[in-house]
Amino acid sequence: MPDVIINKEVFYNPVDFVLKKLGGTWKIPVLWRLRKKTWRYNELQKDIEHISQKMLTQTLKQLEADGFVLKKVYAEVPPRTEYTLSAKGVKAIEVITYLRTYGLQLMKDEGIDYEELMREEVKKKSKP
Numbered sequence: 001m002p003d004v005i006i007n008k009e010v011f012y013n014p015v016d017f018v019l020k021k022l023g024g025t026w027k028i029p030v031l032w033r034l035r036k037k038t039w040r041y042n043e044l045q046k047d048i049e050h051i052s053q054k055m056l057t058q059t060l061k062q063l064e065a066d067g068f069v070l071k072k073v074y075a076e077v078p079p080r081t082e083y084t085l086s087a088k089g090v091k092a093i094e095v096i097t098y099l100r101t102y103g104l105q106l107m108k109d110e111g112i113d114y115e116e117l118m119r120e121e122v123k124k125k126s127k128p
Helices: 014-022 029-035 042-048 053-065 087-109 112-125
Strands: 005-006 007-010 071-074 080-085
Touching: 007 014, 014 042, 014 087, 029 042, 029 053, 029 080, 029 087, 029 112, 042 053, 042 080, 042 087, 080 087, 087 112
Parallel strands: none
Antiparallel strands: 005 007, 071 080
């Protein structure tokens, strides 16, 4: 299979291309949140644990540049910016959903009860 070079970046096959577009630590968590509603920047930052302001800004810019996310800036004081999925982003959610389902099955096969881990996490957060 021939290498494909786009913007000086080498892609070895279509799967590699997708993984480079959606891969990294923060792209999928951002897209996953946008699947059901429009979010403001500060809402995303509060909801995604451990993401820095710099990384959220960089991730949103990359997702917007790649056409997965639409950004809308309102001319208000203070300025309001909202992010939503584009049609391309909605299509990416189909892939992410499949990967998530497969990941849950792999975890189950390894004896990891992800749903129980999530319930425990919610209990920890709800304790005063």
